[in-house]
Amino acid sequence: MNVNTEHQQQPKSGALDVVVWIVIAALLVGLVAVNHFYGKDSTNLVRAVVGVAVFAAALGLATLTRKGKEALAFAKESRTEVRKVVWPTRQETVHTTLIIMAAVAIMGLLLWGMDGILVRVIGWFTGLEI
Missing domain, CATH: 1.10.287 (Helix Hairpins)
Structure with a gap:
């Protein structure tokens, strides 16, 4: 038992x-x-x-x-x-870090661009140009 x-x-x-x-x-x-x-x-x-x-x-x-x-x-x-735990090798760690940094940079640029567009659209609607 x-x-x-x-x-x-x-x-x-x-x-x-x-x-x-x-x-x-x-x-x-x-x-x-x-x-x-x-x-x-x-x-x-x-x-x-x-x-x-x-x-x-x-x-x-x-x-x-x-x-x-x-x-x-x-x-x-x-x-x-x-x-x-099976720990990653140094090469795997470096590659993963580079991929994450690239993804963060791309998302940062996309958010920056969307923010710029939204500021201009809202400024056009409200008449307050920045």
Whole structure:
């Protein structure tokens, strides 16, 4: 029997997940507050290192929650799918770019010409020659 695991009911996030998200929010709000109040007292290097460390800790905590695990699994699956993509060669890319540039130039000239004609026609009807 083939069971499709994507459509199975996922358990709701527990109380521990809520606590972890609160801790993550507190870490990030605290980081912004500390950076705001003590920003001029410390060097940029110290602020950057502490900021990256706190952000990494918050990200690490987020991966422990159900939503974080789902996001991590999605990122891994996306990376797998990107590896399956057949990328165009340099020659194909250059040719496609040239075709698009030519089409844009032709459409630009057509729209410019139509605009000029419409301005003259409307000017003739209204008597306001431009």
